Amino acid sequence: MTAGNPHNDFDLSLLDLLTAPAPPNSNPAHHRRDAELDPLLLAAAFASGPHVTRNHYHHDFFPPVMDPQAQGAYDWTKWTGEEIGSRQGQRKKYTYVSRQAPRSKRLQGLGSGEESKENESQQREAQRSLSASINTAVLTAARTDTAASLPADLKIKCMARTRIPTPHGPAFLHLYHNNRDNKEHLAIVVDPAQLSDAPNPAVPPIRSRSLDSVWSESETEMDRITRGAYVGKLSPSAQTPSQPLVDHPVVSADSVPSPLIRIHSECFTGETIGSMRCDCGEQLDEAIRLISQPIPIPSETPDAPPTTIPGRGAVVYLRQEGRGIGLLSKIRAYNLQDLGHDTVTANLMLGHKADERGYEIAAAILRDLGLGIEGGEGVRLLTNNPDKVQALEKEDLRIVERVPMIPRSWQRQHRHSVEGLLPSSVAVDEEDEAEKERRSGATLIGGGAAHGDDLEKYLRTKILRMGHMLPLFPERTDKDSLDDQ
Numbered sequence: 001m002t003a004g005n006p007h008n009d010f011d012l013s014l015l016d017l018l019t020a021p022a023p024p025n026s027n028p029a030h031h032r033r034d035a036e037l038d039p040l041l042l043a044a045a046f047a048s049g050p051h052v053t054r055n056h057y058h059h060d061f062f063p064p065v066m067d068p069q070a071q072g073a074y075d076w077t078k079w080t081g082e083e084i085g086s087r088q089g090q091r092k093k094y095t096y097v098s099r100q101a102p103r104s105k106r107l108q109g110l111g112s113g114e115e116s117k118e119n120e121s122q123q124r125e126a127q128r129s130l131s132a133s134i135n136t137a138v139l140t141a142a143r144t145d146t147a148a149s150l151p152a153d154l155k156i157k158c159m160a161r162t163r164i165p166t167p168h169g170p171a172f173l174h175l176y177h178n179n180r181d182n183k184e185h186l187a188i189v190v191d192p193a194q195l196s197d198a199p200n201p202a203v204p205p206i207r208s209r210s211l212d213s214v215w216s217e218s219e220t221e222m223d224r225i226t227r228g229a230y231v232g233k234l235s236p237s238a239q240t241p242s243q244p245l246v247d248h249p250v251v252s253a254d255s256v257p258s259p260l261i262r263i264h265s266e267c268f269t270g271e272t273i274g275s276m277r278c279d280c281g282e283q284l285d286e287a288i289r290l291i292s293q294p295i296p297i298p299s300e301t302p303d304a305p306p307t308t309i310p311g312r313g314a315v316v317y318l319r320q321e322g323r324g325i326g327l328l329s330k331i332r333a334y335n336l337q338d339l340g341h342d343t344v345t346a347n348l349m350l351g352h353k354a355d356e357r358g359y360e361i362a363a364a365i366l367r368d369l370g371l372g373i374e375g376g377e378g379v380r381l382l383t384n385n386p387d388k389v390q391a392l393e394k395e396d397l398r399i400v401e402r403v404p405m406i407p408r409s410w411q412r413q414h415r416h417s418v419e420g421l422l423p424s425s426v427a428v429d430e431e432d433e434a435e436k437e438r439r440s441g442a443t444l445i446g447g448g449a450a451h452g453d454d455l456e457k458y459l460r461t462k463i464l465r466m467g468h469m470l471p472l473f474p475e476r477t478d479k480d481s482l483d484d485q
Protein backbone atom coordinates (compact mmCIF):
# COMPACT_ATOMS: atom_id res chain seq x y z
CA MET A 1 0.00 0.00 0.00
CA THR A 2 2.72 2.41 0.90
CA ALA A 3 5.65 0.32 -0.27
CA GLY A 4 8.37 2.36 -1.85
CA ASN A 5 7.20 5.68 -0.44
CA PRO A 6 10.39 7.58 0.31
CA HIS A 7 8.60 9.75 2.86
CA ASN A 8 7.87 6.94 5.28
CA ASP A 9 11.04 7.25 7.28
CA PHE A 10 9.41 9.00 10.18
CA ASP A 11 11.22 9.08 13.48
CA LEU A 12 8.92 7.49 16.05
CA SER A 13 10.46 9.34 18.95
CA LEU A 14 8.54 12.36 17.68
CA LEU A 15 5.44 10.54 18.90
CA ASP A 16 6.73 10.82 22.48
CA LEU A 17 7.40 14.49 21.89
CA LEU A 18 3.85 15.01 20.69
CA THR A 19 2.25 12.91 23.41
CA ALA A 20 3.94 14.75 26.27
CA PRO A 21 1.52 15.40 29.17
CA ALA A 22 -0.90 18.21 28.41
CA PRO A 23 -0.87 21.29 30.67
CA PRO A 24 -3.56 21.17 33.39
CA ASN A 25 -6.91 22.33 32.02
CA SER A 26 -8.15 25.53 33.54
CA ASN A 27 -11.78 24.71 32.71
CA PRO A 28 -12.33 20.95 33.16
CA ALA A 29 -16.07 21.26 32.54
CA HIS A 30 -15.42 22.03 28.87
CA HIS A 31 -12.25 20.18 28.00
CA ARG A 32 -12.06 18.29 24.71
CA ARG A 33 -12.51 14.55 24.92
CA ASP A 34 -10.17 13.74 22.03
CA ALA A 35 -6.48 14.56 21.90
CA GLU A 36 -5.89 17.98 20.31
CA LEU A 37 -3.18 16.59 18.07
CA ASP A 38 -3.41 12.94 17.29
CA PRO A 39 0.24 11.86 17.06
CA LEU A 40 -0.42 8.94 14.71
CA LEU A 41 -2.25 11.15 12.19
CA LEU A 42 0.52 13.73 12.46
CA ALA A 43 3.13 11.03 11.88
CA ALA A 44 1.30 9.89 8.77
CA ALA A 45 0.96 13.48 7.52
CA PHE A 46 4.68 14.11 7.98
CA ALA A 47 5.58 10.79 6.42
CA SER A 48 3.50 11.31 3.30
CA GLY A 49 5.05 14.72 2.57
CA PRO A 50 3.32 17.83 1.23
CA HIS A 51 0.60 17.07 -1.32
CA VAL A 52 0.06 19.86 -3.81
CA THR A 53 -3.40 19.95 -5.27
CA ARG A 54 -5.54 22.84 -6.40
CA ASN A 55 -7.18 23.30 -3.03
CA HIS A 56 -4.77 21.72 -0.65
CA TYR A 57 -1.08 22.56 -0.45
CA HIS A 58 0.02 20.80 2.68
CA HIS A 59 -0.55 20.53 6.40
CA ASP A 60 1.57 22.87 8.43
CA PHE A 61 1.89 24.40 11.81
CA PHE A 62 0.72 27.97 11.94
CA PRO A 63 2.85 30.10 12.10
CA PRO A 64 4.40 28.17 9.18
CA VAL A 65 7.41 26.07 10.01
CA MET A 66 7.50 23.17 7.54
CA ASP A 67 8.33 24.85 4.25
CA PRO A 68 11.64 26.66 4.59
CA GLN A 69 10.98 28.47 1.29
CA ALA A 70 7.58 29.87 2.24
CA GLN A 71 7.50 33.58 2.99
CA GLY A 72 7.81 34.17 6.71
CA ALA A 73 8.47 30.49 7.36
CA TYR A 74 11.03 29.22 9.78
CA ASP A 75 13.69 26.83 8.51
CA TRP A 76 13.43 23.77 10.74
CA THR A 77 16.85 22.56 9.66
CA LYS A 78 18.32 25.46 11.65
CA TRP A 79 16.26 24.79 14.74
CA THR A 80 18.34 24.54 17.90
CA GLY A 81 15.66 23.66 20.38
CA GLU A 82 14.69 27.24 21.29
CA GLU A 83 11.08 28.08 20.52
CA ILE A 84 10.86 30.47 17.60
CA GLY A 85 10.01 34.01 18.57
CA SER A 86 9.19 33.14 22.15
CA ARG A 87 9.90 35.73 24.76
CA GLN A 88 11.32 34.83 28.15
CA GLY A 89 8.84 32.63 30.04
CA GLN A 90 6.22 32.71 27.26
CA ARG A 91 4.99 29.63 25.34
CA LYS A 92 4.44 30.08 21.64
CA LYS A 93 1.24 28.43 20.44
CA TYR A 94 1.17 26.48 17.17
CA THR A 95 -1.98 25.37 15.40
CA TYR A 96 -1.90 22.51 12.90
CA VAL A 97 -3.66 23.70 9.74
CA SER A 98 -4.29 22.73 6.13
CA ARG A 99 -2.98 25.38 3.71
CA GLN A 100 -3.87 26.25 0.14
CA ALA A 101 -1.08 26.50 -2.40
CA PRO A 102 0.02 29.93 -3.62
CA ARG A 103 -1.65 30.86 -6.94
CA SER A 104 1.61 30.43 -8.87
CA LYS A 105 1.86 26.80 -7.72
CA ARG A 106 -1.82 26.08 -8.32
CA LEU A 107 -1.55 27.26 -11.93
CA GLN A 108 1.55 25.17 -12.58
CA GLY A 109 -0.46 21.99 -13.17
CA LEU A 110 -2.57 23.63 -15.91
CA GLY A 111 0.22 23.95 -18.51
CA SER A 112 0.64 22.01 -21.78
CA GLY A 113 1.57 18.30 -21.77
CA GLU A 114 5.36 18.79 -21.89
CA GLU A 115 5.22 21.71 -19.50
CA SER A 116 3.13 19.88 -16.92
CA LYS A 117 5.43 16.84 -17.10
CA GLU A 118 8.35 19.14 -16.36
CA ASN A 119 6.37 20.78 -13.57
CA GLU A 120 5.51 17.37 -12.18
CA SER A 121 9.13 16.28 -12.03
CA GLN A 122 10.11 19.64 -10.50
CA GLN A 123 7.38 19.19 -7.92
CA ARG A 124 8.55 15.67 -7.14
CA GLU A 125 12.12 16.94 -6.72
CA ALA A 126 10.90 19.79 -4.49
CA GLN A 127 8.87 17.30 -2.44
CA ARG A 128 11.90 15.06 -2.03
CA SER A 129 14.13 17.85 -0.78
CA LEU A 130 11.40 19.31 1.42
CA SER A 131 10.70 15.91 2.89
CA ALA A 132 14.42 15.41 3.53
CA SER A 133 14.60 18.72 5.36
CA ILE A 134 11.51 17.82 7.43
CA ASN A 135 13.09 14.54 8.40
CA THR A 136 16.30 16.31 9.39
CA ALA A 137 14.29 18.73 11.48
CA VAL A 138 12.32 15.93 13.09
CA LEU A 139 15.49 14.07 13.96
CA THR A 140 17.00 17.20 15.49
CA ALA A 141 13.79 18.13 17.27
CA ALA A 142 13.44 14.72 18.83
CA ARG A 143 17.14 14.77 19.88
CA THR A 144 17.82 11.16 18.95
CA ASP A 145 21.09 9.51 18.07
CA THR A 146 19.61 7.61 15.13
CA ALA A 147 22.00 8.30 12.26
CA ALA A 148 20.12 6.78 9.36
CA SER A 149 16.39 6.96 8.78
CA LEU A 150 14.91 3.51 9.28
CA PRO A 151 11.41 2.44 8.25
CA ALA A 152 9.10 3.19 11.16
CA ASP A 153 7.77 0.21 13.11
CA LEU A 154 4.09 -0.09 12.39
CA LYS A 155 1.94 1.29 15.20
CA ILE A 156 -1.82 1.17 15.26
CA LYS A 157 -4.32 2.44 17.80
CA CYS A 158 -8.06 1.96 18.05
CA MET A 159 -9.35 5.51 18.49
CA ALA A 160 -13.04 4.75 18.98
CA ARG A 161 -15.62 1.97 19.00
CA THR A 162 -19.40 2.03 18.79
CA ARG A 163 -22.36 -0.33 18.41
CA ILE A 164 -23.91 -0.46 14.96
CA PRO A 165 -27.20 -2.28 14.40
CA THR A 166 -26.99 -4.04 11.02
CA PRO A 167 -29.65 -6.00 9.11
CA HIS A 168 -27.82 -9.14 10.29
CA GLY A 169 -27.56 -8.22 13.97
CA PRO A 170 -25.46 -5.91 16.14
CA ALA A 171 -21.81 -5.15 15.34
CA PHE A 172 -19.13 -2.96 16.93
CA LEU A 173 -17.40 -0.56 14.57
CA HIS A 174 -13.76 0.14 15.55
CA LEU A 175 -11.83 3.02 13.96
CA TYR A 176 -8.03 2.74 13.80
CA HIS A 177 -5.20 5.23 13.24
CA ASN A 178 -1.70 4.18 12.25
CA ASN A 179 1.70 5.72 11.52
CA ARG A 180 2.04 4.37 7.93
CA ASP A 181 -0.71 6.10 6.01
CA ASN A 182 -3.22 8.79 6.82
CA LYS A 183 -6.20 6.48 6.31
CA GLU A 184 -8.78 5.50 8.89
CA HIS A 185 -8.96 1.72 8.65
CA LEU A 186 -11.87 0.00 10.35
CA ALA A 187 -12.82 -3.24 12.05
CA ILE A 188 -16.44 -4.37 12.14
CA VAL A 189 -16.52 -6.74 15.10
CA VAL A 190 -19.45 -9.16 15.35
CA ASP A 191 -19.72 -10.39 18.93
CA PRO A 192 -23.29 -9.92 20.18
CA ALA A 193 -22.48 -11.92 23.33
CA GLN A 194 -20.91 -8.71 24.63
CA LEU A 195 -24.43 -7.29 24.87
CA SER A 196 -25.75 -10.28 26.80
CA ASP A 197 -26.42 -10.15 30.57
CA ALA A 198 -24.97 -13.65 31.01
CA PRO A 199 -22.18 -14.21 28.46
CA ASN A 200 -20.68 -17.71 28.13
CA PRO A 201 -17.43 -17.64 30.17
CA ALA A 202 -15.81 -20.19 27.80
CA VAL A 203 -16.01 -17.72 24.92
CA PRO A 204 -13.86 -14.60 25.47
CA PRO A 205 -15.11 -11.30 24.06
CA ILE A 206 -13.35 -9.79 21.02
CA ARG A 207 -11.85 -6.60 22.48
CA SER A 208 -9.26 -4.09 21.30
CA ARG A 209 -6.24 -3.86 23.57
CA SER A 210 -5.31 -0.35 22.49
CA LEU A 211 -8.88 0.89 23.03
CA ASP A 212 -9.23 -0.67 26.47
CA SER A 213 -5.86 0.63 27.69
CA VAL A 214 -5.66 3.79 29.80
CA TRP A 215 -4.51 6.66 27.58
CA SER A 216 -3.61 9.23 30.19
CA GLU A 217 -3.78 9.79 33.91
CA SER A 218 -6.24 12.61 33.41
CA GLU A 219 -8.68 10.47 31.42
CA THR A 220 -12.11 10.31 33.08
CA GLU A 221 -14.62 7.44 32.99
CA MET A 222 -16.78 9.53 30.66
CA ASP A 223 -13.78 10.03 28.32
CA ARG A 224 -13.33 6.23 28.16
CA ILE A 225 -17.01 5.58 27.59
CA THR A 226 -17.22 8.24 24.87
CA ARG A 227 -14.44 6.59 22.91
CA GLY A 228 -16.09 3.17 23.32
CA ALA A 229 -14.00 1.65 26.13
CA TYR A 230 -17.02 0.27 27.97
CA VAL A 231 -18.47 -3.17 28.59
CA GLY A 232 -22.00 -4.47 28.07
CA LYS A 233 -24.71 -2.37 26.52
CA LEU A 234 -24.53 1.38 26.87
CA SER A 235 -27.75 3.12 27.97
CA PRO A 236 -28.70 6.18 30.00
CA SER A 237 -28.73 3.92 33.07
CA ALA A 238 -25.82 1.54 32.25
CA GLN A 239 -22.29 2.88 31.73
CA THR A 240 -19.48 0.57 32.80
CA PRO A 241 -16.00 1.52 31.59
CA SER A 242 -13.81 -1.41 30.49
CA GLN A 243 -10.66 -2.48 32.29
CA PRO A 244 -7.32 -2.52 30.44
CA LEU A 245 -6.43 -5.99 29.12
CA VAL A 246 -3.07 -7.28 30.24
CA ASP A 247 -3.02 -10.16 27.78
CA HIS A 248 -5.60 -11.55 25.42
CA PRO A 249 -7.17 -14.65 26.99
CA VAL A 250 -6.02 -17.86 25.33
CA VAL A 251 -8.87 -20.08 24.18
CA SER A 252 -8.27 -23.79 23.70
CA ALA A 253 -8.67 -24.68 20.03
CA ASP A 254 -11.33 -27.33 20.60
CA SER A 255 -13.69 -25.55 23.00
CA VAL A 256 -15.43 -23.36 20.38
CA PRO A 257 -15.01 -22.99 16.59
CA SER A 258 -12.54 -20.24 15.69
CA PRO A 259 -13.98 -16.83 14.81
CA LEU A 260 -14.76 -16.08 11.16
CA ILE A 261 -12.71 -13.22 9.72
CA ARG A 262 -12.77 -11.26 6.48
CA ILE A 263 -10.21 -8.74 5.27
CA HIS A 264 -12.14 -6.48 2.92
CA SER A 265 -10.81 -3.64 0.76
CA GLU A 266 -12.75 -0.45 0.14
CA CYS A 267 -14.82 -0.25 -3.03
CA PHE A 268 -16.78 3.00 -3.30
CA THR A 269 -18.46 1.97 -6.52
CA GLY A 270 -19.64 -1.46 -5.36
CA GLU A 271 -20.46 -0.56 -1.77
CA THR A 272 -21.90 2.94 -2.02
CA ILE A 273 -23.50 3.36 -5.43
CA GLY A 274 -24.38 -0.29 -5.93
CA SER A 275 -22.14 -0.87 -8.95
CA MET A 276 -22.58 -4.31 -10.46
CA ARG A 277 -19.20 -4.26 -12.17
CA CYS A 278 -17.94 -6.16 -9.11
CA ASP A 279 -19.38 -8.08 -6.17
CA CYS A 280 -17.70 -6.00 -3.43
CA GLY A 281 -20.87 -4.52 -1.88
CA GLU A 282 -22.53 -7.90 -1.82
CA GLN A 283 -19.39 -9.54 -0.37
CA LEU A 284 -19.26 -7.07 2.49
CA ASP A 285 -22.91 -7.71 3.26
CA GLU A 286 -22.51 -11.48 2.87
CA ALA A 287 -19.44 -11.50 5.14
CA ILE A 288 -21.33 -9.74 7.95
CA ARG A 289 -24.27 -12.14 7.41
CA LEU A 290 -22.08 -15.25 7.58
CA ILE A 291 -20.12 -14.04 10.63
CA SER A 292 -23.39 -13.20 12.43
CA GLN A 293 -24.84 -16.70 12.03
CA PRO A 294 -25.11 -18.69 15.29
CA ILE A 295 -22.26 -21.20 15.64
CA PRO A 296 -23.28 -24.84 16.32
CA ILE A 297 -21.41 -26.40 19.26
CA PRO A 298 -21.10 -30.18 19.28
CA SER A 299 -22.95 -31.69 22.25
CA GLU A 300 -20.91 -33.49 24.89
CA THR A 301 -23.08 -36.63 24.96
CA PRO A 302 -24.88 -38.18 21.98
CA ASP A 303 -28.31 -37.70 23.62
CA ALA A 304 -27.85 -34.03 24.50
CA PRO A 305 -29.49 -31.60 22.08
CA PRO A 306 -27.07 -29.54 19.92
CA THR A 307 -26.44 -26.02 21.17
CA THR A 308 -25.29 -22.81 19.50
CA ILE A 309 -23.36 -19.72 20.53
CA PRO A 310 -23.83 -16.30 18.90
CA GLY A 311 -21.76 -15.67 15.76
CA ARG A 312 -18.25 -14.26 16.42
CA GLY A 313 -15.71 -12.66 14.16
CA ALA A 314 -14.74 -9.48 12.36
CA VAL A 315 -14.43 -7.75 9.02
CA VAL A 316 -11.27 -5.66 8.79
CA TYR A 317 -12.16 -2.91 6.32
CA LEU A 318 -9.02 -1.50 4.68
CA ARG A 319 -9.08 1.81 2.83
CA GLN A 320 -7.21 0.47 -0.18
CA GLU A 321 -9.67 1.39 -2.90
CA GLY A 322 -9.36 -0.31 -6.29
CA ARG A 323 -6.97 -3.04 -5.06
CA GLY A 324 -4.72 -0.25 -3.80
CA ILE A 325 -4.60 1.93 -6.96
CA GLY A 326 -7.15 4.48 -5.68
CA LEU A 327 -10.54 5.55 -6.99
CA LEU A 328 -9.19 7.86 -9.71
CA SER A 329 -7.18 5.09 -11.36
CA LYS A 330 -9.99 2.59 -10.87
CA ILE A 331 -12.41 4.87 -12.74
CA ARG A 332 -9.89 5.14 -15.59
CA ALA A 333 -9.43 1.36 -15.49
CA TYR A 334 -13.19 0.91 -15.93
CA ASN A 335 -13.07 2.92 -19.15
CA LEU A 336 -10.25 0.68 -20.41
CA GLN A 337 -12.40 -2.31 -19.42
CA ASP A 338 -15.26 -0.89 -21.50
CA LEU A 339 -12.80 -0.82 -24.41
CA GLY A 340 -12.46 -4.59 -24.01
CA HIS A 341 -9.56 -5.07 -21.57
CA ASP A 342 -10.00 -7.12 -18.40
CA THR A 343 -9.52 -5.90 -14.82
CA VAL A 344 -5.89 -7.05 -14.66
CA THR A 345 -4.77 -5.68 -18.04
CA ALA A 346 -6.50 -2.35 -17.36
CA ASN A 347 -4.43 -1.92 -14.17
CA LEU A 348 -1.22 -2.81 -16.02
CA MET A 349 -2.02 -0.38 -18.86
CA LEU A 350 -2.24 2.42 -16.30
CA GLY A 351 1.22 1.59 -14.95
CA HIS A 352 -0.09 -0.16 -11.83
CA LYS A 353 0.33 -3.71 -10.65
CA ALA A 354 -2.67 -6.05 -10.88
CA ASP A 355 -2.93 -5.75 -7.10
CA GLU A 356 -1.11 -3.14 -5.00
CA ARG A 357 -2.54 -3.98 -1.61
CA GLY A 358 -0.72 -4.75 1.64
CA TYR A 359 -2.00 -6.60 4.70
CA GLU A 360 0.41 -5.53 7.43
CA ILE A 361 -2.07 -3.07 8.93
CA ALA A 362 -4.86 -5.67 8.77
CA ALA A 363 -2.69 -8.18 10.65
CA ALA A 364 -1.83 -5.55 13.29
CA ILE A 365 -5.54 -4.75 13.75
CA LEU A 366 -6.36 -8.44 14.15
CA ARG A 367 -3.56 -8.82 16.71
CA ASP A 368 -4.93 -5.81 18.61
CA LEU A 369 -8.29 -7.61 18.71
CA GLY A 370 -6.63 -10.81 19.92
CA LEU A 371 -7.56 -12.65 16.69
CA GLY A 372 -5.22 -15.17 15.02
CA ILE A 373 -2.48 -14.56 17.59
CA GLU A 374 0.19 -17.14 18.31
CA GLY A 375 -0.91 -19.71 20.86
CA GLY A 376 -4.55 -18.64 20.41
CA GLU A 377 -7.50 -20.30 18.74
CA GLY A 378 -6.69 -19.19 15.17
CA VAL A 379 -9.14 -17.71 12.68
CA ARG A 380 -11.26 -18.99 9.81
CA LEU A 381 -10.61 -16.67 6.87
CA LEU A 382 -13.40 -15.80 4.42
CA THR A 383 -11.78 -15.36 1.02
CA ASN A 384 -11.17 -16.87 -2.40
CA ASN A 385 -7.96 -14.92 -2.85
CA PRO A 386 -4.80 -17.03 -2.43
CA ASP A 387 -2.57 -13.91 -2.24
CA LYS A 388 -4.52 -12.70 0.78
CA VAL A 389 -4.07 -16.02 2.59
CA GLN A 390 -0.35 -16.03 1.82
CA ALA A 391 0.17 -12.39 2.83
CA LEU A 392 -1.60 -12.91 6.17
CA GLU A 393 0.30 -16.10 6.93
CA LYS A 394 3.49 -14.13 6.27
CA GLU A 395 2.32 -11.74 8.99
CA ASP A 396 2.14 -14.76 11.35
CA LEU A 397 -1.65 -14.78 11.48
CA ARG A 398 -2.85 -18.23 12.54
CA ILE A 399 -5.36 -19.30 9.86
CA VAL A 400 -7.00 -22.62 10.70
CA GLU A 401 -9.42 -22.75 7.76
CA ARG A 402 -10.20 -20.89 4.52
CA VAL A 403 -13.93 -20.39 3.98
CA PRO A 404 -14.95 -19.55 0.38
CA MET A 405 -17.01 -16.48 -0.51
CA ILE A 406 -19.48 -17.72 -3.11
CA PRO A 407 -21.04 -14.84 -5.11
CA ARG A 408 -24.79 -14.74 -4.43
CA SER A 409 -25.69 -14.81 -8.10
CA TRP A 410 -23.74 -18.08 -8.38
CA GLN A 411 -25.34 -19.47 -5.21
CA ARG A 412 -28.72 -18.99 -6.88
CA GLN A 413 -27.81 -20.25 -10.34
CA HIS A 414 -25.73 -23.21 -9.21
CA ARG A 415 -27.20 -23.92 -5.77
CA HIS A 416 -26.59 -27.69 -5.76
CA SER A 417 -23.00 -27.60 -7.00
CA VAL A 418 -22.15 -24.80 -4.58
CA GLU A 419 -23.57 -26.29 -1.39
CA GLY A 420 -20.84 -28.91 -1.20
CA LEU A 421 -18.15 -26.21 -1.31
CA LEU A 422 -19.19 -24.64 1.98
CA PRO A 423 -17.76 -26.19 5.16
CA SER A 424 -20.32 -27.57 7.60
CA SER A 425 -19.44 -24.77 10.04
CA VAL A 426 -21.04 -22.27 7.62
CA ALA A 427 -24.76 -22.87 7.35
CA VAL A 428 -26.34 -22.47 3.93
CA ASP A 429 -28.95 -19.76 4.01
CA GLU A 430 -32.30 -21.57 4.10
CA GLU A 431 -34.52 -18.49 3.87
CA ASP A 432 -36.88 -18.45 0.95
CA GLU A 433 -35.80 -16.35 -2.00
CA ALA A 434 -38.20 -13.45 -1.41
CA GLU A 435 -37.18 -13.06 2.23
CA LYS A 436 -33.52 -13.22 1.22
CA GLU A 437 -34.01 -10.54 -1.43
CA ARG A 438 -35.61 -8.31 1.15
CA ARG A 439 -33.02 -8.70 3.91
CA SER A 440 -29.70 -9.29 2.25
CA GLY A 441 -27.97 -6.15 1.11
CA ALA A 442 -30.69 -4.06 2.70
CA THR A 443 -28.18 -1.25 3.15
CA LEU A 444 -27.03 -1.35 -0.47
CA ILE A 445 -28.64 0.36 -3.41
CA GLY A 446 -30.70 -2.28 -5.18
CA GLY A 447 -30.11 -4.90 -2.43
CA GLY A 448 -30.01 -8.62 -3.15
CA ALA A 449 -27.45 -10.22 -5.39
CA ALA A 450 -25.29 -8.27 -7.83
CA HIS A 451 -25.47 -9.82 -11.31
CA GLY A 452 -24.90 -9.04 -14.97
CA ASP A 453 -22.38 -9.46 -17.79
CA ASP A 454 -19.84 -7.06 -16.26
CA LEU A 455 -19.84 -9.00 -13.00
CA GLU A 456 -19.54 -12.37 -14.78
CA LYS A 457 -16.51 -11.10 -16.67
CA TYR A 458 -14.93 -9.67 -13.51
CA LEU A 459 -15.42 -12.90 -11.55
CA ARG A 460 -14.08 -15.04 -14.39
CA THR A 461 -10.95 -12.89 -14.65
CA LYS A 462 -10.37 -13.30 -10.92
CA ILE A 463 -10.47 -17.08 -11.34
CA LEU A 464 -8.55 -17.29 -14.61
CA ARG A 465 -5.93 -14.59 -14.05
CA MET A 466 -5.68 -14.07 -10.31
CA GLY A 467 -6.00 -17.69 -9.21
CA HIS A 468 -9.18 -17.16 -7.17
CA MET A 469 -10.42 -20.42 -5.78
CA LEU A 470 -13.94 -20.63 -7.19
CA PRO A 471 -15.50 -23.16 -9.58
CA LEU A 472 -15.76 -21.96 -13.19
CA PHE A 473 -19.36 -22.46 -14.33
CA PRO A 474 -20.47 -22.23 -17.99
CA GLU A 475 -20.66 -18.59 -19.06
CA ARG A 476 -24.04 -16.84 -18.72
CA THR A 477 -25.28 -13.61 -20.17
CA ASP A 478 -27.81 -11.01 -19.02
CA LYS A 479 -30.27 -12.63 -21.42
CA ASP A 480 -29.96 -16.04 -19.64
CA SER A 481 -30.72 -14.34 -16.32
CA LEU A 482 -33.81 -12.67 -17.80
CA ASP A 483 -34.97 -16.00 -19.26
CA ASP A 484 -34.77 -17.54 -15.74
CA GLN A 485 -37.20 -15.00 -14.28
Ligand SMILES: Nc1nc2c(ncn2[C@@H]2O[C@H](COP(=O)(O)OP(=O)(O)OP(=O)(O)O)[C@@H](O)[C@H]2O)c(=O)[nH]1
Nearest residue numbers: 264265266267278320321322323330343383384385
Ligand atom coordinates in the same frame (compact mmCIF):
# COMPACT_ATOMS: atom_id res chain seq x y z
N1 LIG B 1 -8.37 -1.88 -9.96
C1 LIG B 1 -9.57 -2.44 -9.83
N2 LIG B 1 -10.03 -2.68 -8.60
C2 LIG B 1 -11.24 -3.26 -8.48
C3 LIG B 1 -12.05 -3.58 -9.58
N3 LIG B 1 -13.20 -4.11 -9.12
C4 LIG B 1 -13.11 -4.13 -7.76
N4 LIG B 1 -11.92 -3.62 -7.38
C5 LIG B 1 -11.36 -3.47 -6.03
O1 LIG B 1 -11.02 -4.76 -5.56
C6 LIG B 1 -11.05 -4.74 -4.16
C7 LIG B 1 -11.92 -5.92 -3.70
O2 LIG B 1 -11.17 -6.70 -2.97
P1 LIG B 1 -11.71 -7.66 -1.79
O3 LIG B 1 -13.14 -7.39 -1.50
O4 LIG B 1 -10.75 -7.57 -0.67
O5 LIG B 1 -11.67 -9.08 -2.41
P2 LIG B 1 -10.63 -9.85 -3.28
O6 LIG B 1 -9.22 -9.53 -3.02
O7 LIG B 1 -11.08 -9.69 -4.68
O8 LIG B 1 -10.77 -11.35 -2.80
P3 LIG B 1 -11.83 -12.08 -1.92
O9 LIG B 1 -11.29 -12.01 -0.53
O10 LIG B 1 -11.88 -13.45 -2.43
O11 LIG B 1 -13.13 -11.38 -2.10
C8 LIG B 1 -11.61 -3.41 -3.72
O12 LIG B 1 -10.56 -2.55 -3.32
C9 LIG B 1 -12.27 -2.89 -5.00
O13 LIG B 1 -12.29 -1.47 -5.07
C10 LIG B 1 -11.53 -3.32 -10.89
O14 LIG B 1 -12.13 -3.62 -11.90
N5 LIG B 1 -10.29 -2.74 -10.95
